[in-house]
Amino acid sequence: MATTGTTSSSNRASGSITLDDVAKIAGVSPITVSRVLNQPEKVAAKTLEKVQHAIALTGYVPNLLAGGLASRKSRLIAAIVPSMANSVYAETITFFSKLLRESGYQVLVGESGFSEKQEESLISAVLSRRPDGIFLTGINHSALCRRLLVGANIPVVETWDLTPTPLDVVVGFSHERIGQAVAEYLIAKGHRNIGLVSATDHRAQIRQRAFIEMLAKHGITGISVSHVPLPTNFKAGRDGLADLLDNGFGKGAVFFSSDTLAQGALAEAQARNLAIPDQLALVGFGDQPYAAYTYPSLTSVRFDRAEIGQRAATALLSRINDEVTRENVIDVGFEIVERQSC
Amino acid sequence: MATTGTTSSSNRASGSITLDDVAKIAGVSPITVSRVLNQPEKVAAKTLEKVQHAIALTGYVPNLLAGGLASRKSRLIAAIVPSMANSVYAETITFFSKLLRESGYQVLVGESGFSEKQEESLISAVLSRRPDGIFLTGINHSALCRRLLVGANIPVVETWDLTPTPLDVVVGFSHERIGQAVAEYLIAKGHRNIGLVSATDHRAQIRQRAFIEMLAKHGITGISVSHVPLPTNFKAGRDGLADLLDNGFGKGAVFFSSDTLAQGALAEAQARNLAIPDQLALVGFGDQPYAAYTYPSLTSVRFDRAEIGQRAATALLSRINDEVTRENVIDVGFEIVERQSC
DNA sequence: TTGAAAGCGTTACCAA
DNA sequence: TTGGTAACGCTTTCAA
Numbered sequence: 168m169a170t171t172g173t174t175s176s177s178n179r180a181s182g183s184i185t186l187d188d189v190a191k192i193a194g195v196s197p198i199t200v201s202r203v204l205n206q207p208e209k210v211a212a213k214t215l216e217k218v219q220h221a222i223a224l225t226g227y228v229p230n231l232l233a234g235g236l237a238s239r240k241s242r243l244i245a246a247i248v249p250s251m252a253n254s255v256y257a258e259t260i261t262f263f264s265k266l267l268r269e270s271g272y273q274v275l276v277g278e279s280g281f282s283e284k285q286e287e288s289l290i291s292a293v294l295s296r297r298p299d300g301i302f303l304t305g306i307n308h309s310a311l312c313r314r315l316l317v318g319a320n321i322p323v324v325e326t327w328d329l330t331p332t333p334l335d336v337v338v339g340f341s342h343e344r345i346g347q348a349v350a351e352y353l354i355a356k357g358h359r360n361i362g363l364v365s366a367t368d369h370r371a372q373i374r375q376r377a378f379i380e381m382l383a384k385h386g387i388t389g390i391s392v393s394h395v396p397l398p399t400n401f402k403a404g405r406d407g408l409a410d411l412l413d414n415g416f417g418k419g420a421v422f423f424s425s426d427t428l429a430q431g432a433l434a435e436a437q438a439r440n441l442a443i444p445d446q447l448a449l450v451g452f453g454d455q456p457y458a459a460y461t462y463p464s465l466t467s468v469r470f471d472r473a474e475i476g477q478r479a480a481t482a483l484l485s486r487i488n489d490e491v492t493r494e495n496v497i498d499v500g501f502e503i504v505e506r507q508s509c
Numbered sequence: 510m511a512t513t514g515t516t517s518s519s520n521r522a523s524g525s526i527t528l529d530d531v532a533k534i535a536g537v538s539p540i541t542v543s544r545v546l547n548q549p550e551k552v553a554a555k556t557l558e559k560v561q562h563a564i565a566l567t568g569y570v571p572n573l574l575a576g577g578l579a580s581r582k583s584r585l586i587a588a589i590v591p592s593m594a595n596s597v598y599a600e601t602i603t604f605f606s607k608l609l610r611e612s613g614y615q616v617l618v619g620e621s622g623f624s625e626k627q628e629e630s631l632i633s634a635v636l637s638r639r640p641d642g643i644f645l646t647g648i649n650h651s652a653l654c655r656r657l658l659v660g661a662n663i664p665v666v667e668t669w670d671l672t673p674t675p676l677d678v679v680v681g682f683s684h685e686r687i688g689q690a691v692a693e694y695l696i697a698k699g700h701r702n703i704g705l706v707s708a709t710d711h712r713a714q715i716r717q718r719a720f721i722e723m724l725a726k727h728g729i730t731g732i733s734v735s736h737v738p739l740p741t742n743f744k745a746g747r748d749g750l751a752d753l754l755d756n757g758f759g760k761g762a763v764f765f766s767s768d769t770l771a772q773g774a775l776a777e778a779q780a781r782n783l784a785i786p787d788q789l790a791l792v793g794f795g796d797q798p799y800a801a802y803t804y805p806s807l808t809s810v811r812f813d814r815a816e817i818g819q820r821a822a823t824a825l826l827s828r829i830n831d832e833v834t835r836e837n838v839i840d841v842g843f844e845i846v847e848r849q850s851c
Numbered sequence: 852t853t854g855a856a857a858g859c860g861t862t863a864c865c866a867a
Numbered sequence: 868t869t870g871g872t873a874a875c876g877c878t879t880t881c882a883a
Binding site: 195196197198199202209210211214233235236237238239 | 868869870871874875876877
């Protein structure tokens, strides 16, 4: 009953308090209320106070649908990730959102589940909210996706990968170089019997190919490979390692396409009483933080999730604000981390 | 150059294709295009085809800001969770979103970080997008939050807890009963020396109190307690257990307020060469799926994340669609799971 | 089955 | 520093 402000005589009145209601109560014009909300520095102190009082009194909540329609600024950023249940993406988005929120933006997340078709429908759905920018995972997008994005005419940041020709900006690391680096790392450790357990998503495949090619370059061929379905989980990792071991893979090293897989594999190694890393060395990807507290000797490829999120946010903001930006390809790098017991 | 549709003579033309553009190309009125999009069954087959062709031709993407403003239906659902980096919330939201997407809604997620102040500002920010419903974590909301929610006049589902007096609907489980059940479980297992490592969030506190009270009821007092800061992580769990052990806690059982803490504690137990569960029994909360693949004998309180997300979505949808709903308190229950070696 | 007119609640533009 | 007027792109209402 506090909301007595249904002053409109329209036949479609919403009942909720509008900027006009606040203006009437404050005794100013609607545009002044709008200024108090958006550019308070342009309003006289006295007016400001009057209006703010009216806002507090009415419990007015601005309508961003109307505001966005009029200003063509939705203050919304869209983000498409394969899965929020996967902590690497979730944490990246957390950092991304945090920075953007500080600049007054909200982030609308969609989960594509590694599917191109789903990405299409998500992008299309999300563009109908007229986001001011969009965060994408990966650099492979269907022709329709690209057309939609170009048509939307907003800043686009692609992530988790690198390409010399991004749609707009790209923030990530090279999966090819990771595959090569892990191969070189294992060779340097003296391994000659090497296996691979990999998911089938695009980026994992690129790591796999580079890995195998680099090994071949060093004369190591006949790599045992086991492919596991998406989404990856502990069971898949365990099964993947079991697959290798059951098919004659002995003492050696195995590269997994994610830490989740490597963790699952550890259970299998334990069940078979294989000493880690002496009899079996495992290398993951993603550097899940819990690795440090649970298993010694699990090596992983680390990249900085916070940095990806933050650089992506900064890139979008600078483009939205029309700052002159030269950097279109941002390589956040990676490193191979050997976990010590702790 | 394909977008030649800037037909408006306005001084604020957007350049992007509008429903009017499509209407002109199809040779129908704008409202017919709108019907094709929203109620295609009310349009003659021939008209339908004509319009769909024009839509495809132009690559028209509807503007939901305008549509939402006119119809007062944003097709947006807001969700506030403590943290998306925590997989229990992330997975719940994934299920929640999936069901809603199938009904044409998108989910806007905000992270409150267990802070009431942050929840206030998030709710306020999110309500300005005029969501058609809102998902909340927990049942404790500040007076301002409640006022905002009531003012918004939309369906609200509270989750992760239970109360006889929800704002609207509540979907969750009883933390009090969990505390009691774990106490009874440990007593039945013959434990008399019992410890607790708990975070300081509201729901963890309720579990803690019920746990200690139930133990007292069975004559077990002097529980060793260690509190750890939010957000919980492996290190905190490890430190918490170390704290207990360093202060004279010997052979016994420890209840952790989350699986994350219990997992971290396992590392400490291993470092001290304590046999699990013979010398030290650990009980977690949340039933992280990886527990099954890494540690035998880690007991946990399980609840169904998928069910929470799905029931919450269903509850919102039925309210949005004005279905007669009797159920306002939905208890999804929980169970204590003993992990077996695998 | 289709359409004309009138909003939805806000901001841009220009003027005072 | 403040305000009037006209959009923004869509849907509702009512009529044909």
